[in-house]
Amino acid sequence: MSKTTTLACACGQFHVELIGEPFISTECHCSSCRNAAERLAALPPAYPMANASGGIPYILYRKDRVRFPDGTAGLAEFRLRDKTPTRRVLTTCCNTPIFLEFEDGHWLSLFAGLWPEDQRPALQIRTQTGDVPEGTVLDNTLPAGFGPTAGFYARLLGEWIAMGFKSPKIKIEEKINA
Numbered sequence: 001m002s003k004t005t006t007l008a009c010a011c012g013q014f015h016v017e018l019i020g021e022p023f024i025s026t027e028c029h030c031s032s033c034r035n036a037a038e039r040l041a042a043l044p045p046a047y048p049m050a051n052a053s054g055g056i057p058y059i060l061y062r063k064d065r066v067r068f069p070d071g072t073a074g075l076a077e078f079r080l081r082d083k084t085p086t087r088r089v090l091t092t093c094c095n096t097p098i099f100l101e102f103e104d105g106h107w108l109s110l111f112a113g114l115w116p117e118d119q120r121p122a123l124q125i126r127t128q129t130g131d132v133p134e135g136t137v138l139d140n141t142l143p144a145g146f147g148p149t150a151g152f153y154a155r156l157l158g159e160w161i162a163m164g165f166k167s168p169k170i171k172i173e174e175k176i177n178a
Helices: 031-041 146-162
Strands: 004-008 015-019 024-028 056-062 075-078 086-091 097-102 107-111 125-127
Touching (some): 024 146, 031 056, 031 075, 125 146
Parallel strands (some): 024 125
Antiparallel strands (some): 004 015, 024 056, 056 107, 075 086, 097 107
């Protein structure tokens, strides 16, 4: 039987259950992730989302391995623009960042800050490093570039195949402005 990990928002009112292990953990440097993280980190009580390198760390799980025992009524979505295909989802109780979701995607990119630091899965790759601001120097502690990115997309495809090409929907009614 696969292990189940239960994580909570900062105030403990909202929980998420994860079955098994993540399929990859990433540090994204795209301008959208950095912009959204900056805007969302300004919401009280101000949870910083970017790490020291300026990237946003995510732990990726297939949607069929993520459960919301408290339901999704305690969640609100944030989009950079009305029609953007990505949304960031936070709790309504304490603005804890929970996940990023690509419209019609089969996975969730959970914000790594949900895990206690000593239990957080280690980052495996950097993505979208071509978007880093001018003058930013990234160390070489994580693989980046074409090879790791191609491997990342291959893993995404493999997980989708394993799910039978399904993309479960997660209904979030509330919206948040930042």
